Amino acid sequence: MILRTPPPRKRRADSQPPEDVNNNNAQSPSSNRELLVYEDLPVPEYSHDHSIPITSDQMLCTYQCRQMVKSEFFDALSSAEKQVHDYQSKFGALNEDLSNAEQELAAAKGREQMLQEQLRKEVDFSQEQLRKQIHSFSELESLQQLKPKKASLLEEKLSILSESIDREKNRLQNELLQMRSESKLSVSRISADLERMECKATNAEKESALLREQLEELKKRLDECMQEKFELEKKSSIRSPEVPSQDTNLLLKHLQEELRNYESEVREARKLKASHEDIELLKEKLYEEKSRRERTELDLLKLSDLQLNVKRLEDELCTWKSVVREIPGVSSADDILPKFAALQKEVVDGMMRAGDAQARMKEIQVSLDAAILDKQNAETEAAMAKERAESYKAEIKQLESVLGLITEERDRLKDVVKELKERTNLDGGTESVSGTIVQELEASLAKKENYVTELENSLLEKKEINSRQQNEIKLLNERLANEARRVKMLEREGDRLRSEISLLESKLGHGDFSSANTKVLRMVNTLAVDNEAKQTIEALQNELQKQRKSCRLLKNLKNSHVSKMDLSKPVQCGFLLYSFSDAGTHVDSYIAGKIKQLKEQIATLEKREERYKTVFAERISVFRRACCELFGYKIVMDDHQRPDGIPVTRFTLHSIYALSDDEKLQFEYESGNANIVVNDYTSQPEISRQVDIFIRKMNSIPAFTANLTVESFNKRTLS
């Protein structure tokens, strides 16, 4: 332990006295700690009072020895400098290695990030593809959904078309039947006409036969007349050929003319008859032709309609055929419905398969994500392994280089040692010195070896640190993946919750409620009730007014007629008086009756009121006594008027444990709030303190009264 005493104050101001400040001396905490400067003075001045004289001769060394020491020192210095330089270079190399390692780590991290980005891009791409596929699936689903709709539409169209076709068929059949019937009718008509014509022809033949017979008869008669005439002429010529008779000639001529006339008439008649017959024939023909023309016109119109229908039917048939052709596996209209059913089943199966495929796709997606993550992890592990291998290689190289250097040094030192040994062999006197030099060199070697081991240890430590960092990086990556998965789950939960919220909001908006904590009320006094009440009130009021008017009129009549009564005419007036008094007595009796009723009602109401009062008084006294028993206070309630004129209810509380009658609490109660009134009792210090705590601060009168009751009870029981 070296005691260091401060020197006498040379460098400080003379006014301040030297203080003994020593690191090992304890100082009082209250003393002023002044700063003193220590100065290392040469040993002789710090020595104690007694000094030992040292001879200078003993301290002197030989020049040689000094030179040797110097040379040795310089050699050692140079070697040490070299070593330092080497170690510095090694340190620099190690630093460079460390920086390289850091750069490699950063590069690895960058590569990792790039890989991650690449993988993310790949994942995004795969997700986009998946989305496209899902979209295409959804489109397929929509198409498949549309298919049944189309199928249903087509079915409807089919049914409509079939119905229309049936209707057309029926109509056409009906038309056909009509046509047939018409044709039959026309045929029958024509046959009837034919028969008529035949009859006419037969009649005409018969007439002609008759006429021929008549003609033959006439001819016969003519011949007979001619014969008679010839005979007569002959006779006349025989009798008197001399006397030619003009009369007979005239007769003859006349007869001949008549004959000729008759013949011409007959001919004209025949002609007329023939012409009549022709006319009738022509008329019939004309009629037939007209009817035929009308029929053909109607048929033409019908033909055009039929042609249109036929065209329409042909078009429908074509569409049907095209539909049948489009739908595969259908050869006729009957096959369409089962085919549609089969198609619907196929659509349903297809949708189920699509659902399954979607589920499988999702599973594949999940497995793909997992595989991508695994791949990522494997790649990172591979990269890390590579880095580790490279780092190990680099370390090995370093160690080899270090080893080479160390061997070189060792060789050099061995050479130095050899040289020294040779020197020692040459110079025998300096053995001890060389021994020391060898020892020193060995010591320096040992130091170097220690340094090398230290460097190796530091390398190992750094390797461990690197491996730990890589492990941490791995763990962080795993955590990142887990967090990403959790984020996805949370997003899904969020969507589900949002859908639930929207569903609940719709339910809430609809009007759902929990009957446990919600009451549903509606106003009783609806407008209808109000209106009815108003109407009844108005009606009653009108009746009341009418009744009043009638009463007044009756009274006025009664009064006026009684006053105008003339005593001189007692009979009439008496009669009148009787009649009016009757009315008056009627009114009076009515009014008296009413008054009696009202008085009775009043009496009953008063009795009821008294009964209520007694009952109320009983109940209130029971209540007051119970309150007093339960809470320990006699409560007196009265109405009071404040100085500002506002009426207020005052409650005076007297505790049953009170020691005197003056111990009363007064409260003013107004619209639901009770306030304490300060009086002599409450202005006492103890009571006022309690009032401050319980009423002013805690705003609780029951707590104050309960506390007061307990304290009074304690006082009573203790006293």
Added chain:
Amino acid sequence: MASKTATKDIITLRGSAAIVSEFFGYAANSILYNRGVYPEESFARVKKYGLPMLLTQDEGVKSFISNLTSQLSEWLEAGKLQRVVLVIMSKATGEVLERWNFSIETDSEVVEKGVHGQRLCSPFTWIESDPKLIANPQMVKLHSFDTKIHKVDTLVSYKNDEWDEE
């Protein structure tokens, strides 16, 4: 300072209750006009909220609505009101045709500060009723408004007409 904020909150609660109950009054009048419950000529035009509003001049309806709004204001101050529903029913059949639903969310902190020991009971002019719900309604959500103390959401449910489905 606490008492100052308490008084400020009480005033705001009262003011908010007054605003919301006034809104219900005007809303009821608008619904009665727009849905044709009462004839157009029985309504008069006034200016409110910067818009021309129609108010009924029928004394009975006026008194009914004013009684209603005063009671609603009391309940809003107490924070006891969850929802107000105006139901339009057929007079002949008693069938519910439309249900105008105003649901109310109240800031409970402000209500707790403002209400101390207020004992509320339903007055005798109000009786319990069934909720008059519509089965399978069509619902339309309308605008909501917020006074920072009371939040009112409006939703109308009406009977699903068969013609609409076609």
